[in-house]
Amino acid sequence: MPSVLPPLKLPAVIINDSTLRDGEQAPGVAFTAQEKLAIALALEEAGVDEIEAGIPAMGAEEIATLGAINEAIDRAEVIAWCRMTRGDIDAAMLTGVNRVHLSVPVSDRQIRAKFGTGRLDVLDRIAALVPYALGWGLKVSIGGEDSSRADIDFLCRVVVTAEAAGAHRFRFADTLGILDPFVTQDIFRRLCAESDIELEFHGHDDLGLATANTLAAVRGGATHASVCVLGLGERAGNAALEEVVTALGETQGRRTGVALSRLGCLAEMVAQAACRPIPESKSIVGGSVFAHESGIHVSGLLRDVGTYEELDPTRFGRQREIRLGKHSGGAAIRSMLRSVGLESDHQRISAILGEVRARAVSGKRAVSIAELIDMHTDTAPLESCA
Numbered sequence: 022m023p024s025v026l027p028p029l030k031l032p033a034v035i036i037n038d039s040t041l042r043d044g045e046q047a048p049g050v051a052f053t054a055q056e057k058l059a060i061a062l063a064l065e066e067a068g069v070d071e072i073e074a075g076i077p078a079m080g081a082e083e084i085a086t087l088g089a090i091n092e093a094i095d096r097a098e099v100i101a102w103c104r105m106t107r108g109d110i111d112a113a114m115l116t117g118v119n120r121v122h123l124s125v126p127v128s129d130r131q132i133r134a135k136f137g138t139g140r141l142d143v144l145d146r147i148a149a150l151v152p153y154a155l156g157w158g159l160k161v162s163i164g165g166e167d168s169s170r171a172d173i174d175f176l177c178r179v180v181v182t183a184e185a186a187g188a189h190r191f192r193f194a195d196t197l198g199i200l201d202p203f204v205t206q207d208i209f210r211r212l213c214a215e216s217d218i219e220l221e222f223h224g225h226d227d228l229g230l231a232t233a234n235t236l237a238a239v240r241g242g243a244t245h246a247s248v249c250v251l252g253l254g255e256r257a258g259n260a261a262l263e264e265v266v267t268a269l270g271e272t273q274g275r276r277t278g279v280a281l282s283r284l285g286c287l288a289e290m291v292a293q294a295a296c297r298p299i300p301e302s303k304s305i306v307g308g309s310v311f312a313h314e315s316g317i318h319v320s321g322l323l324r325d326v327g328t329y330e331e332l333d334p335t336r337f338g339r340q341r342e343i344r345l346g347k348h349s350g351g352a353a354i355r356s357m358l359r360s361v362g363l364e365s366d367h368q369r370i371s372a373i374l375g376e377v378r379a380r381a382v383s384g385k386r387a388v389s390i391a392e393l394i395d396m397h398t399d400t401a402p403l404e405s406c407a
């Protein structure tokens with residue numbers, strides 16, 4: 022059963038990043054070998070524990086890239102993703118990595134579609150191929166593809182079989198992103214009761230619940246979380262690295278090895294390589310996460326930053342911003358003017374505020390500090406006549 026120790030006494034949650042494997046499977050995303058190496062080094066620098074770096078079965082170029090990443094990485098564990106076949110394991114051996122992840126379908130629907138067989142065939146494959154990989158000196162984790170649509174009793178048999186065969190971990194993959202947090206937590210409590218094997222959750226975001234489901238899996242006893250930078254991945258993507266590591270600390274008091282201050286630079290690197298700009302409102306790393314415009318909010322922040330900020334931007338290497346726009350108030354205008362050494366009375370600030378709001382609406386954008394200074398200059402006669 023899950024530990025009842027307080028969060029700070031529990032071991033850190035191990036972060037397995039799959040940006041270079043599942044993240045690259047996002048439609049239209051293709052990293053060069055140089056980009057993959059740079060991202061891997063940035064992941065290690067950020068404190069990620071494990072890097073799922075690619076699929077050896079893709080061919081010689083991928084094998085060479087995996088080999089280069091494996092040689093360059095000092096601390097993080099580099100893992101090759103494989104189907105549960107001898108051929109994929111043999112290809113992984115050419116990369117020089119010492120860890121492989123073997124994926125196998127576990128739902129009846131996927132077993133029939135991919136193998137044309139049934140459940141016993143899956144158990145037989147695990148029993149045969151885990152020892153085969155171990156025989157090459159590889160450390161082996163097992164991934165249950167489509168675990169969320171598998172029969173739970175059969176899934177327990179898979180976990181027990183994987184442990185008996187010598188695998189050190191089982192990854193529960195919510196391949197189609199259909200779970201909710203309540204079901205996820207219950208499933209992991211059940212799996213923990215069946216085996217002492219390490220348990221990892223790999224969630225997709227089709228319902229927008231990948232991060233929530235990852236947190237629930239950890240509450241249920243998962244020791245590892247599979248994530249991608251920016252939630253990159255197939256269809257709606259995966260659980261986002263930046264969301265998971267931050268939320269684990271904020272909501273559960275759970276530690277990871279990831280430095281929050283590195284998340285912004287890491288996200289920008291991946292976004293550039295993927296040619297996918299970071300949405301302004303993207304949690305944790307978006308450009309507007311620590312920006313405030315609403316007059317009510319800004320007025321509160323100027324008195325006490327805790328009124329409208331729970332996360333301290335400095336923890337993420339960021340700064341708080343006050344932006345001027347349609348919803349700004351007089352307190353924001355006064356504060357921004359004072360930041361550049363300008364003072365104004367109430368009448369002048371009201372005039373400037375009207376101009377700020379009008380320009381924000383017509384331009385559908387924030388008003389810059391340079392524009393604000395110009396407005397202050399233009400309203401000088403109002404002050405002199407007051």
